Amino acid sequence: MRAYPAPRGTPRIKLDAMECTYPLPETLMQELARRLAREPVGRYPDAEAEALRARIAELHGIAPE
Numbered sequence: 001m002r003a004y005p006a007p008r009g010t011p012r013i014k015l016d017a018m019e020c021t022y023p024l025p026e027t028l029m030q031e032l033a034r035r036l037a038r039e040p041v042g043r044y045p046d047a048e049a050e051a052l053r054a055r056i057a058e059l060h061g062i063a064p065e
Helices: 026-037 050-060
Strands: none
Touching: none
16 A cells, blocks of 8 residues: 555544534533542553453353453
8 A cells, every 4th residue: 555645635524633612511521520539540440351241251141350
């Protein structure tokens, strides 16, 4: 595959910023704040993802290993 130049110009929609110009609903902001307040956000997640693996295994009726 050969490299090709990206066309110049002003795009109609900016897709590289992952931004939303609309504010989140207040109820959603409150729920996010409530959930974040009880999580240890300064810690690394479980590298083995044991809780996630257990839940997925439970949903599919299989062993979590």
